[in-house]
Amino acid sequence: MIEAQKGTRDILPGEIARWQLVEAQARATFELYGFREIRTPIFESTELFSRTIGEATDIVSKEMYTFLDRKGRSLTLRPENTAPVARAVIEHQMHRGAGLQRLYYIGPMFRYERPQKGRARQFHQIGVEVFGSEHPAVDAETLEMLMAFLESLGIAGAELAVNSVGCPVCRPAYREALLAYLRPHRDSLCEDCRRRLAENPLRCFDCKVPADQETMSAAPPITESLCAACRDHFARLVALLEALAIRHRIEPRLVRGLDYYRRTSFEVTVPGLGSQNALLGGGRYDGLIRDLGGPDVPGFGFAVGEERLVLSLPAAAAAAEGAPDIYMAAIGEEGVARALVVGRWLRRTGKRIVLEPQPDKSLRAQMRRAHDLGAAFVLIIGESEVREGSVTIRRMADGTQERVAAQRVEGRLREMAGA
RNA sequence: GUGAGUGUAGCUCAGGUGGUAGAGCCCCGGGUUGUGGCCCCGGUUGUCGUGGGUUCGAGUCCCAUCACUCACCCCA
Known part of the structure; x- marks a missing residue:
């Protein structure tokens, strides 16, 4: 892998x-x-x-x-x-x-x-x-x-x-002053600090070894140079x-x-x-x-x-994750096709819509999924809705739902959201 | 580059003294022929990091190797 x-x-x-x-x-x-x-x-x-x-x-x-x-x-x-x-x-x-x-x-x-x-x-x-x-x-x-x-x-x-x-x-003058202070202490410094002495003595200030910190605390500060x-x-x-x-x-x-x-x-x-x-x-x-x-x-x-x-x-x-406004629960291939059309129009009104084409999945499983996503509404389009050209709107907060003609979905949704 | 610790299911982890693998969560189905949260029932999920060795037998012991984590160096 x-x-x-x-x-x-x-x-x-x-x-x-x-x-x-x-x-x-x-x-x-x-x-x-x-x-x-x-x-x-x-x-x-x-x-x-x-x-x-x-x-x-x-x-x-x-x-x-x-x-x-x-x-x-x-x-x-x-x-x-x-x-x-x-x-x-x-x-x-x-x-x-x-x-x-x-x-x-x-x-x-x-x-x-x-x-x-x-x-x-x-x-x-x-x-x-x-x-x-x-x-x-x-x-x-x-x-x-x-x-x-x-x-x-x-x-x-x-x-x-x-x-x-x-x-x-x-800075060069300070470097010399620091080196002048450190040279007599050379043998008591840790291995890393002895290396720093040659490369960049200012770094000795960062050393975490207690004994070296003590040595450095008495070193001349750069602010005076x-x-x-x-x-x-x-x-x-x-x-x-x-x-x-x-x-x-x-x-x-x-x-x-x-x-x-x-x-x-x-x-x-x-x-x-x-x-x-x-x-x-x-x-x-x-x-x-x-x-x-x-x-x-x-x-x-x-x-x-x-x-x-x-x-x-x-x-x-951690800001709230963007939960969808609407989850489309579509059953059957026709339902999925209809959901695509309805979703397209509702998205133009600024609604966040999640559509997962899984026509064979039980409505129960789709509802569970909508709940997990935190969707405010579920639009159900199953066999009977397809037959009569309607859509079932379910408000998840309180479980109220009604079936409306497809053309009325947008308006009814607005009313139910405002209620 | 150096040191220490850890590697078991998608995730979090159990698996004294070697006998061939488990839980919770998640996921799927059902209880409800088309309805979420809680509950109940059932189900799926593994080269036990990898390779070798010891052994009748290794997740368990030994060696090697890889990965991850933390620390050193240094920096954001």
Whole structure:
């Protein structure tokens, strides 16, 4: 038997209401703030990701779905969507208009990883990107929108952590300061942290080994090593968050993995997701467009893990499934043919009608089926109805029913529904 | 890539110390020659993940393998 590939899954009709709710709420909220949707391709040139995300990151070094097409071009299934959106902005010169570009996207991403709770090889992100301003008010307003979005979905226990990871001016100096602090402790660090020391010492802050956490708690925080410009940007952002009464925690140990982040960096965690407790992450990426060969256009954005968001939804958020208004119970081939005609006309009045051609099935079984589907009315078309050109209308709520001429079905149905 | 746990009916799961498979739900038919919910009666459903080994005999023990789940790494 052929089954869905590891790390991929089918989202079945029984749970689709939660996905549709999340996506509809995202569109409605983002458009309130002037964002417009963009849809970019699922695969891109491999180079787009390796250059922007960083060759040394886990994503690029071991998690990309990369393949050669028939002409030998190296292509990659997108592992994230900020770089593709930036590519599209440059390609279509979208930054040349007046004002800012605010874009959002919803779609699948791909990373070759071992699946676990809240993690899959094909997963979905809802993300936004703002291009064209490095003003901290962009950061603040977008974060305010984000929190409003989560609130509108009734997400409980969401905690926003913000930090500044500096810029190419101050980050190298901080890295050296951190290394200077860590070198004397090298022998007491865990194996992973010793490796991080060489690759990306900032990641030691994420270590879950208690002894290492203790070591890191005394490490110099990045916020004290920021250059004047970055320090000013961060201070203004924090002040604006205060003014907006956005609950947040300043977390100097928060480091994000992708190379293109500058200055503002943040994430929202939520309980109940197992060890993948990050619901979303994002930050500022002022150098990205230029790195891709475009002009010096600053950017800010975030991406929400849609699977994790759906997992975090309150149980009650599952919107009611669309029960049919009418179930057609037809007996015999003639009955089925008549039901088709009646159903066609009633659907034009906006009625949701379910017709399952099973002429040999007992009326009892068809009634049971109508009940299970939650149909408000059943239209019965059996042998005697066919003979006299009528239809039996049954209101399921109280069992009242009557037989009317076929032409009168629509009007009588309306009367019975209103009664 | 590393570690641990789990694989029995469509679903959720029982099957001490080896004797050749069960329940509930679901589904179908009937009780009501054409009428739902509750009830009653009857019925269908399995390569016991796969391959090999031990044994007279393996769902049960051993080995291998695959899949799933959770955790590590890392991230959404």
